[in-house]
Amino acid sequence: MLIDTFGRVATDLRVSLTDRCNLRCTYCMPEEGLQWLARPDLLTDEEIVRLVRIAVTRLGVTEVRFTGGEPLLRPGLTGIVRRVAALEPRPQISLTTNGIGLARTATALKDAGLDRVNVSLDTLRPDVFKTLTRRGRHHDVLAGLSAAAEAGLTPVKVNSVLMPGLNDDEAPDLLAWAVAHDYELRFIEQMPLDAQHGWHRDGMITAGDILASLRTRFELTPEPDEARGSAPAERWLVDGGPHRVGVIASVTRPFCAACDRTRLTADGQIRTCLFATEETDLRAALRAPDTAGEQGDEEIxxxxxxxxxGKKAGSGLDDPTFLQPDRPMSAIGG
Known part of the structure; x- marks a missing residue:
């Protein structure tokens, strides 16, 4: 098992397939984009599948989430999903995406073995979407969400980040829309993972702010703690159910004590925490001449x-000396 000194066991693997993205969200990267990883530095499809196989068959991983950057930009995505779905034991397989391109790929991904998707959408207003993402692709995300639901990639989850002065008034509207479309909405506090290092704690919309806004229109009943388990989102029943809304409060309500995640970057680095400042290189081990076969798998x-x-007890976000990781979210994987 992947166990740490605090007794936590990692069973959820987040795999970044690329650091590239076709949006330029203001809370993630500058308008001109970033210096992308060079192709030789990226794991190949074969290397990704091998590492996932090792995680599933030797290390007890039961859930695999493919992320980015934008994972739909990975040419071999469908094949990777198909090969991971063929593993024994078969892990649960999900995808976090901005939804652009999902309309044309949802059915193929479902047929390959993908179980469900998380789609990022921060606003219902096309003009605000263009301001937030610097791209006019709002209609493509909506089409992607519809295609995911039609293909059976359910429950379709929608991730939203609220930003002061842009979409911080939209929480009730987003929830009403999600309920109407049978999507599960999850609000995420803005985290200090932007490439510009411009995040400020006193400028973020907190979980408390979000819940106060939602309660102006909806009755929210908290789910019991045992229903949450190790999930990052606290969830509430909306007007008695069956629909739910979640809030991932990484900053103001950290959930590190129940963390069950391990992360693999697109260039083959293991990260024990989203906010880790250290990484462990698996790519070098993969490509070493003496790490082929069963013996190599066990060494990896x-x-x-x-x-x-060596995983730390917590993210350190509540520590005044907290240092933001050098890598932004797009290079780490969500």
């Missing part, structure tokens, strides 16, 4: 176990 598993054993 050993390196991975050792990395997770």
């Amino acid at each position: 598993a050993r390196i991975w176990r050792q990395a997770m054993w």
Whole structure:
């Protein structure tokens, strides 16, 4: 198992397939984009599948989430999903995406074995979407969401970040829209993972702000703690159910004590935490001439176990000396 010194066991693997993205969200990267990883530095499709296989068959991983950047930009995505779905034991497979391109790929991904999707959408207003993302692709995201639901990639979850002065008034409208379309909405506090390092705690919309806004229109009943488990989102029943809304409050209500995640970047680095400042290189082990076959797989598993054993107790966000990771969210994977 991937166990740490605090007794937490990582069973959820987040795999970044690329650091590239076709949006330029203001809370993530500058308008001109970033210096993307060079192609030789990226894991190949074969290397990704091998590492996922090691995680599933040797390390107890039961859930695999493909992320980016924007994972739909990865040419081999469908094939990767198909090969991971064929593993024994079969993990649950999900995808976090901005939804652009999902309208044309949802059915193929479902047929390949993808179980569900999380789609990022911060606003219902096309003009605000263009301001937030610097791209006029709002209609493409809506089409992608519809295609995902039609293909059976359910429950379709929608992730929203609220930004002061832009969309901070939209929480009730977003929830009403999600309920009407049978999507599960989850608000995420803005985190200090932007490439510009412009995040400020006193400028963010908090979980408390979000819940206060929602309660102006809806009755929210908290789910019991045991229903949450290790999930990052606290969830509430909306007007008695069955619909739910979640809030991921990484900053103001950290959930590190129940964390069950391990992360693999697109260039083959293991990260024990989203906010980690250290990484462990698996790419070098993968490409070493003496790490092929069963013996090589076990050596890679050993390196991975050792990395997770050193996982810190928490993210450190509540520490005045907190330092933002050098890598932005697009390079880490959500």
